[in-house]
Amino acid sequence: MLEIRPNCENCGTDLKPSSVNAFICSFECTFCKTCALDILHNVCPNCGGGFERRPIRPSLNLKNGNYLGVHPASEKPVIKAVDTSAHETFASEIRKISPNMR
Ligand SMILES: [Zn+2]
Ligand SMILES: [Zn+2]
Numbered sequence: 001m002l003e004i005r006p007n008c009e010n011c012g013t014d015l016k017p018s019s020v021n022a023f024i025c026s027f028e029c030t031f032c033k034t035c036a037l038d039i040l041h042n043v044c045p046n047c048g049g050g051f052e053r054r055p056i057r058p059s060l061n062l063k064n065g066n067y068l069g070v071h072p073a074s075e076k077p078v079i080k081a082v083d084t085s086a087h088e089t090f091a092s093e094i095r096k097i098s099p100n101m102r
Contacts, residue, residue: 001071002024002055003073003074004017004054004057004074005028005073005076005077005078006073006074006075006076006077007030007077007079008030008031008032008035009029009030009031009035009078009079009080009082010032010035010045010080010081010082011034011035011081012079013032015030015032016073017056017057017068017073018059019054019056020053020056022053022054023036023037023051023052023053023054024054025044025046025047025049025050026047026049027044027046027049029044029045029046029047030054030078031051035082036051037051039084039087040082040087040091041095042095042099043087043090043091043094043095045082045087045090045091046080048090048094048102049099049102050098050100050102057071057073
């Protein structure tokens with residue numbers, strides 16, 4: 001189950017569980033849309049994988065308690081600002097490869 005982290009790991013901006021600007025890699029490294037796509041070029045600085053938009057967990061109990069009320073989002077901030085010049089080097093070749101081919 002996703003932790004649904006509360007902020008962008010790079011710039012710290014808030015990413016509420018309902019945010020459509022939250023992007024995650026398969027390990028749930030979490031970034032805002034601007035950081036994920038414009039700054040990181042769809043290359044996770046931690047694993048090299050691509051990002052997808054984070055799904056939104058319902059805030060309403062629509063079925064069997066599978067909602068935020070029973071499975072709340074994480075409130076523990078994860079901040080690990082990216083060294084952008086190191087990332088440019090790391091991502092320069094990786095970004096040319098579609099995530100499903102990495
Ligand atoms: Zn960000
Ligand atoms: Zn990652």
